[in-house]
Amino acid sequence: MKGIARWFMLAAVASAVGGMVWGIQMSASQDHLLSPAHGHLNLLGWVSCAIYALYYHLLPEAAEGALPRWHLGCALLALVLLVPGIPLAIQERTEVLAQAGSAVALLSILIFASVVLRSRPKKAVFVPALKLRDRPRTGVQGRSAVTFRSLRRRQTPAA
Numbered sequence: 001m002k003g004i005a006r007w008f009m010l011a012a013v014a015s016a017v018g019g020m021v022w023g024i025q026m027s028a029s030q031d032h033l034l035s036p037a038h039g040h041l042n043l044l045g046w047v048s049c050a051i052y053a054l055y056y057h058l059l060p061e062a063a064e065g066a067l068p069r070w071h072l073g074c075a076l077l078a079l080v081l082l083v084p085g086i087p088l089a090i091q092e093r094t095e096v097l098a099q100a101g102s103a104v105a106l107l108s109i110l111i112f113a114s115v116v117l118r119s120r121p122k123k124a125v126f127v128p129a130l131k132l133r134d135r136p137r138t139g140v141q142g143r144s145a146v147t148f149r150s151l152r153r154r155q156t157p158a159a
Contacts, residue, residue, distance in 0.1 A: 001053065004063045007072055008053035015045025015079065037086035044105060045079050052112065062119035067111060074108035077101075 001009055019042040026032050052075065056063040078101050085097025 001057050003056070003060070004068045004072055005053045005056035005060075008049045008056060008075070011076060011079070012046050012049035012053060015041055015049060019046055033090060034087050036090065037083055040086060041079070041083050044075075044082065049075060055116070059119055059121055061122070062115055067115050067118075071108060071111040071115060074104050074111060078105035078108050 019038060022034075022038050022041065026035060026038065052071070056068065062068065081097050081101030081104060083101075085095075085099075085101045089095045089098040
């Protein structure tokens with residue numbers, strides 16, 4: 001993975017680690033007041049950034065140009081604004097960061113939508129599934145897989 005896809009994956013992994021540590025801390029302290037911010041970190045950080053990374057990795061031509069860089073910038077800015085902004089809003093200190101982060105997150109997904117709509121793969125991206133008859137017939141620990149046909153052969157007629 002390289003280029004913009006790598007940056008998105010690095011952001012995803014950092015968000016996952018941060019979200020897991022934060023979740024463990026909330027669980028250990030029995031204080032789940034900030035769970036909405038924790039959820040946004042996991043969904044916008046870990047899940048969304050990982051999806052973006054995989055998309056840009058599978059369609060490298062979609063990662064070309066300024067639009068994907070704007071997308072990365074907006075996605076990261078949304079995280080930086082939303083994750084601390086939600087706790088500030090919950091504590092009734094200010095809602096400005098959460099509101100700004102929400103607007104930037106919306107802009108980020110709109111940019112991604114335009115990237116997806118303008119990008120068309122030149123060749124098939126996914127490997128076609130194997131036909132059933134072409135699949136290997138081994139099961140657990142190298143033993144032969146049991147199939148309906150093999151079961152019928154094993155049955156002996158009742159005497």
